[in-house]
Amino acid sequence: MSDFQTIIGLEVHVELLTESKMFCCCSTKFGKQPNTQVCPVCLGLPGALPVVNEKAIELGIKTAVATNCKINQEFIFVRKSYFYPDLPKNFQISQYREPLAVNGYLDVNGKKIGIARIHLEEDTGKLLHDEKTGNWSYIDFNRSGIPLMEIVTKPEISNPEEAEDFLRKLKQILLYIGVSDCIMEEGSLRCDANISIKKATDLQLGTKVEVKNMNSFRSVRRALAFEQERMIEILKKGESIVQETRLWNEQMQVTEGMRTKEEAHDYRYFPEPDLLPFRISPETIKRISLEIGELPDERKKRFQQDYGLSSYDSEVLTAEKSVSDYFETALSYYRQPKQIANMIQTELLGLLKESHTRIEETKVKPEFLARIVEMIDNKIISSTAGKMVLREIFASGMDPETIVREKNLIQISDTQEIETIIQEILSEHSQAVSDYKAGKMQALGFLVGQVMKKSKNKANPTVVKQILEKKLTAMINKTEEK
Ligand SMILES: [Zn+2]
Numbered sequence: 154m155s156d157f158q159t160i161i162g163l164e165v166h167v168e169l170l171t172e173s174k175m176f177c178c179c180s181t182k183f184g185k186q187p188n189t190q191v192c193p194v195c196l197g198l199p200g201a202l203p204v205v206n207e208k209a210i211e212l213g214i215k216t217a218v219a220t221n222c223k224i225n226q227e228f229i230f231v232r233k234s235y236f237y238p239d240l241p242k243n244f245q246i247s248q249y250r251e252p253l254a255v256n257g258y259l260d261v262n263g264k265k266i267g268i269a270r271i272h273l274e275e276d277t278g279k280l281l282h283d284e285k286t287g288n289w290s291y292i293d294f295n296r297s298g299i300p301l302m303e304i305v306t307k308p309e310i311s312n313p314e315e316a317e318d319f320l321r322k323l324k325q326i327l328l329y330i331g332v333s334d335c336i337m338e339e340g341s342l343r344c345d346a347n348i349s350i351k352k353a354t355d356l357q358l359g360t361k362v363e364v365k366n367m368n369s370f371r372s373v374r375r376a377l378a379f380e381q382e383r384m385i386e387i388l389k390k391g392e393s394i395v396q397e398t399r400l401w402n403e404q405m406q407v408t409e410g411m412r413t414k415e416e417a418h419d420y421r422y423f424p425e426p427d428l429l430p431f432r433i434s435p436e437t438i439k440r441i442s443l444e445i446g447e448l449p450d451e452r453k454k455r456f457q458q459d460y461g462l463s464s465y466d467s468e469v470l471t472a473e474k475s476v477s478d479y480f481e482t483a484l485s486y487y488r489q490p491k492q493i494a495n496m497i498q499t500e501l502l503g504l505l506k507e508s509h510t511r512i513e514e515t516k517v518k519p520e521f522l523a524r525i526v527e528m529i530d531n532k533i534i535s536s537t538a539g540k541m542v543l544r545e546i547f548a549s550g551m552d553p554e555t556i557v558r559e560k561n562l563i564q565i566s567d568t569q570e571i572e573t574i575i576q577e578i579l580s581e582h583s584q585a586v587s588d589y590k591a592g593k594m595q596a597l598g599f600l601v602g603q604v605m606k607k608s609k610n611k612a613n614p615t616v617v618k619q620i621l622e623k624k625l626t627a628m629i630n631k632t633e634e635k
Pocket of ligand 1 (some may be wrong): 179
């Protein structure tokens with residue numbers, strides 16, 4: 154492996170979160186009846202004129218700022234000409250030499266991975282093949298004209314894992330700044346990859362292979378790992394790699410050759426005559442930059458500094474913007490960062506994951522979680538009872554105080570009451586008592602557990618342990634005196 158060097162570049166297509174399409178007013182809503190969101194512009198009818206959706210440009214600028222790109226203050230749209238049934242105009246309005254932004258980077262695991270360019274274009278229609286007969290294909294033009302942003306990395310990714318990490322980081326940022334919903338299953342985020350392998354000593358890059366048809370970040374990693382191995386095998390045999398496009402077969406977990414690229418496509422790019430060059434003033438860029446707000450890395454750092462959270466905890470809490478917003482809202486009700494963070498991480502996130510619920514949808518409002526933590530801190534309920542209350546709210550949405558009252562969960566710290574229970578447990582479990590006397594310290598843990606159980610988790614465990622130890626020691630001394 155060390156004899157060879159892998160070089161990967163990614164092309165990511167992202168559908169932008171606009172209400173209307175790139176060059177017309179049609180809706181961009183996903184999942185509607187085919188061909189119900191169309192008009193002369195996105196159907197490519199002769200004479201229809203495009204009008205640029207400014208919101209899409211704004212979202213593009215946001216992305217460029219968040220990925221450290223240089224924004225071209227003047228850019229143009231071009232026609233990219235090719236024929237395909239999903240492209241009724243026979244050209245796609247895109248960008249070429251003067252894209253929206255160039256030369257940025259993302260910090261991935263401490264390494265800067267360059268972004269060559271970000272450009273805006275329109276999506277194509279969608280072909281649906283009749284799999285029963287294989288004789289027909291249908292076209293849905295609802296997708297035609299949806300604003301699409303292409304983000305192209307420099308060939309600076311050195312292995313499949315890094316490619317996956319880059320994509321996760323990019324998606325995290327795009328979700329933070331709200332430019333796309335990045336749902337790969339619905340096609341709002343798509344990724345193609347270029348991979349080449351060269352001998353570590355070679356100066357020139359190896360022959361490039363393009364890999365397509367990956368529908369999750371994991372398949373991107375797996376497809377690239379498969380391709381890396383396939384290409385190294387070829388080079389080891391002294392054969393040469395064919396420049397081609399290969400498709401990832403998810404079922405078989407292999408890549409398959411699709412077509413050989415004899416020469417680069419001639420797309421005959423030329424300026425779109427129906428659109429004027431675009432100019433963006435520095436003031437506009439400044440205004441949009443201010444709207445972006447805190448990015449995940451900054452937020453993570455702030456969580457460590459302001460709340461004293463560990464690097465790991467901050468990472469978990471800032472992985473998604475919605476989770477970090479939830480955390481900070483809960484804090485505004487009860488300012489104990491560590492306890493609040495702990496309750497979210499150990500309990501709430503697990504419940505959300507199990508039930509495939511998003512944190513925005515949960516019935517456990519941030520103030521409810523804060524109040525549970527406060528009750529535990531004030532020793533009104535035990536931490537075990539606290540978790541129970543959280544699960545109960547998760548299911549019913551009732552407020553924590555009602556649950557504590559109705560389920561009779563108020564912690565017993567009254568020593569008299571606890572002593573009575575302990576006395577019962579000691580007489581019921583004479584074996585454990587003898588074990589303890591014989592020096593088996595784990596018997597104490599068992600007895601504490603029994604007391605807690607009998608008290609329905611309402612006894613204060615610290616008090617239970619203190620009293621138990623005192624009583625047992627007294628019993629041992631008594632035996633020795635005899
Ligand atoms: Zn339209």
